[in-house]
Structures are given as structure tokens and as C-alpha cells.
Amino acid sequence: MKASKYNYEVADKDSVIFFNGITESSFRTSKKNASSFSAIINNPEPNYETFKDFIDKMIAQGFIIDDTVDEPQLVKEKYDALRKPGVYSIMILPTYQCNLRCWYCIQDHANDWMSDENIRNIKARLTKMAHNPEIKHLNISWFGGEPMLAFDKVLSLTQWTSQLAASTGKSFKSSITTNGTLLNEERILQLKEAGVNHYQITIDGNREVHNKVKSMNRVSAFDKTLENIGHIIKHSSCSLRFNYTKDNLSPESIIRDVDAALPKEGRENMSFLVYKVWQEDESAIPEGEVEKLMELACSIGLRPRLAVGGMCYADNEYFECVFTNGKVGKCDNENPDSGLGRITAEGDIIWDGDISSYPAIMDNKKSECISCRYLPMCWGPCSAKRKGMLINEGVIRCQYADREREMGNSIRNARRNEEYSNRMRQRVEQN
Numbered sequence: 001m002k003a004s005k006y007n008y009e010v011a012d013k014d015s016v017i018f019f020n021g022i023t024e025s026s027f028r029t030s031k032k033n034a035s036s037f038s039a040i041i042n043n044p045e046p047n048y049e050t051f052k053d054f055i056d057k058m059i060a061q062g063f064i065i066d067d068t069v070d071e072p073q074l075v076k077e078k079y080d081a082l083r084k085p086g087v088y089s090i091m092i093l094p095t096y097q098c099n100l101r102c103w104y105c106i107q108d109h110a111n112d113w114m115s116d117e118n119i120r121n122i123k124a125r126l127t128k129m130a131h132n133p134e135i136k137h138l139n140i141s142w143f144g145g146e147p148m149l150a151f152d153k154v155l156s157l158t159q160w161t162s163q164l165a166a167s168t169g170k171s172f173k174s175s176i177t178t179n180g181t182l183l184n185e186e187r188i189l190q191l192k193e194a195g196v197n198h199y200q201i202t203i204d205g206n207r208e209v210h211n212k213v214k215s216m217n218r219v220s221a222f223d224k225t226l227e228n229i230g231h232i233i234k235h236s237s238c239s240l241r242f243n244y245t246k247d248n249l250s251p252e253s254i255i256r257d258v259d260a261a262l263p264k265e266g267r268e269n270m271s272f273l274v275y276k277v278w279q280e281d282e283s284a285i286p287e288g289e290v291e292k293l294m295e296l297a298c299s300i301g302l303r304p305r306l307a308v309g310g311m312c313y314a315d316n317e318y319f320e321c322v323f324t325n326g327k328v329g330k331c332d333n334e335n336p337d338s339g340l341g342r343i344t345a346e347g348d349i350i351w352d353g354d355i356s357s358y359p360a361i362m363d364n365k366k367s368e369c370i371s372c373r374y375l376p377m378c379w380g381p382c383s384a385k386r387k388g389m390l391i392n393e394g395v396i397r398c399q400y401a402d403r404e405r406e407m408g409n410s411i412r413n414a415r416r417n418e419e420y421s422n423r424m425r426q427r428v429e430q431n
Helices: 031-042 052-060 071-082 116-130 147-168 185-194 207-213 221-232 251-261 289-299 383-392 403-430
Strands: 007-012 015-020 026-030 087-092 137-142 171-177 196-203 237-244 270-276 303-306 318-322 327-329 341-343 349-351
Touching (some): 007 031, 007 403, 015 031, 026 403, 031 052, 087 116, 116 137, 116 147, 116 318, 147 171, 147 185, 185 196, 185 221, 196 221, 221 237, 237 289, 251 289, 270 289, 289 303, 303 403, 327 341
Parallel strands (some): 137 171, 171 196, 196 237, 237 270, 270 303
Antiparallel strands (some): 007 015, 318 327
16 A cells, blocks of 8 residues: 555645545645644555554545556546546637626627528537537537627527437537626526526626626616526526625625525525636735635525636537637637637538647646646646647646645635535535
8 A cells, every 4th residue: 555646735724634636535634633644644554453444544535545556547547537528519609799898808809790601510510520429418608708699599509409419319418608687587498498507607796896897777787697597596507606806805795795686596506606816916815705705605505616726628528619700729718810720511620720739738748747746636737828838838837836836725725615515515404
């Protein structure tokens, strides 16, 4: 027996979190006892008879492994599984236009709309992939701009793909990232029937702050959004995402306003994603405010979740992003004119550029990430960042200026997510 080389110990206030990167198992202990647990895990053989139950548990959770275990192979197997082989995922941006203008949005809201010809080509691509024997599941994710501005196209193509999946023996799901203001119960029911099973919708603070960021004429964007989320969670699941900065992080007023606007029924179908706005300096965030927000969210029946690093969806084995102009790329954050591919009328993708410039992290010899001890929980920079690094530097390097800090934060968040999930499970069982 030996300790996994992918074990991490991270201090968290008065405790220490033990985390295994391959299994993602974790436990928390006091700082006083941490060194004793660490000594047992790192020296299992001489301690086995004395601490048999604990060591057996650590074996089950992957902290301790057999001497013959090939851990790099386990990492490769996890990587292959996370890339979702057998799932064809297509992200479609039907428009770059949006009815709102959020200051932090990275999209250029040009008045661009997907043509009927491009929709026909997407149908041909979906048909080709549905008849691929390696593909077992079809997935459409709608993005933008604001995709609900193109509601008829979204509904029609989702309905069509659902029928295609049924006729070819594939399963099918669809999700939408939207600001939520252009929905209503009738549309939500139509989308549900078509196969849309998940929404991601963002709020930007309490009612007052949100309405300043997402300004609508004579209507409260906050009230409209929460009203529609209430309709969604009666029929589907929804991730309510809060993008926080030092200025909008007011836990009591946020949860007060969400609780007042959201019906009690269906909250078990929601998760509450708490993500820092990417432009914000983490050191500027008041200490303890995020944790207070999580506690309050839990108290009103929401399932809070913090951001945890991991593989980008663009790294899925069969993922393609179709921009409004019909070009195809591997990252929705790239300029649509830079898309390297285009779909033919027969459903093939012709790559006008070198698609190998988006190298899979495990298959690239120029990646420093392969030897990193955090590989099985980080998976390196996203495809767009890798592409830029190879073009500009000739090597894929760590994306973080302070790797230990970033990975430590990710481990703390992962452990807190598990603890809040357990708390919500107990809450449901008690009720």
C-alpha cells in the first residue's frame, strides 16, 4: 500500500481539508489532528493493524492505493470519461443581439442572426451524427446574445432534433443560457415539450442592483426573471447564477429579495451558483460574505454551489460550437469570424484552418500540465487559451500565476459544495 500522489491537504480556517484529485473524495479535520491523519495515510503499511478501519476507508476513497496501481492510467481514464464519449454536443448561437446590456458581458451584441441556410446545415450535421454508431446521445445548448430573441428558431430546431433522436434510438436533452426576461409560462411549456430540461439564468445582486445592471423600460427585470424562474422550476431544472463583485455582494438583501420573489414550490429543482465576476480582484471581496450568502441560500431551500475548476465543456470529445454566421469553432468566447470550420449541406465539417491548434491536453507533448500533480482536478487551460499559448509561446503552460492558491480555493469550494449538498439532503429527508 502507498499514498496516492494526487492527495492534497489544504488549510481552511481552523481545519484542514484532505482531498484526492482522482476520486474527488474529501474529508475535513481539525488542524490539531491533521498531522496524525497525514502520517497514517502516507505510511499505511506499518499502521494498518492499529488503524485498520480508517485505512480501509482511505483505500475505498482513493487516498491509499495498492503498490501495483498505475495512477497516470487512472488519470487518463478519468480524462477520457469526462470528455463524454458517445455524446454529441452542439452549442448554437442563433443571434448575437440581446435585449439587455450587462457591463461585464464579453459578447459584442452585433445585430447578427442565424440564417435559414445555416439552420438547414445544422440539421444535416445533427442527422449525420445521429446515425453515427459511436453516438448514443444528442445534446443542444443554446447561447447568444440572448437566444430567446430567436425563440421560433430555438423551438423549431429543438423539436426537430427531439424527433430525430427518437427515430434513431438516441437520447436527447437541451439547455438554454438566457437572461430570463423574454420567457413566459407558455414558452417554457413549449420548450419543455420539445426537450429543454435545463436553464441557466443570472442575477446581479439584490432587486435594486439587478435592475440597474439589467435595465428594462417600465418593468423590473429582477421581478420578471424570478417570476419566470418560478414557472421553470415547476417543469424543469434551473441554475440561478449570481455574479458577484465587492459592490453587489450583500447576502441578506439578495436572499431576502430572491425569497420574496420566488415561489416555495420547486426550489428543490434549483441550484444557486455563486461565481465571482472574472474582472474582479478576489482580494477585494470582503471576508466571510460569500460564506454568509451560501448559508442564507441554504436556509431558504436553495442548493448553493461555488465555482470549482475542471474540464471545460469545449473539451468534450464531440463538442462543436456553431456561431451566428454559420462558422464552427471549439470555443464560444472566440470571435465568430475566427471559426475554423463550416458545415456543408451534407452535414460534414470542412476545417479551413488547422484544427490541431486546439490540442487535447492529454495528447500534446508540449504541455507542462501532464506532469502537474493537480492535473486530474484542473485539466489545464481551456482550448482557446491552449491555442493562444502554442501560437505565442510554443508550449502549454500553467494558466495560473499562483497555482497553489487557485487549486487551494478550488478544493475549499469543492468541499463546501459537498457539505452544503449533504445539508440540503438532510433537510429534504426531514421534511
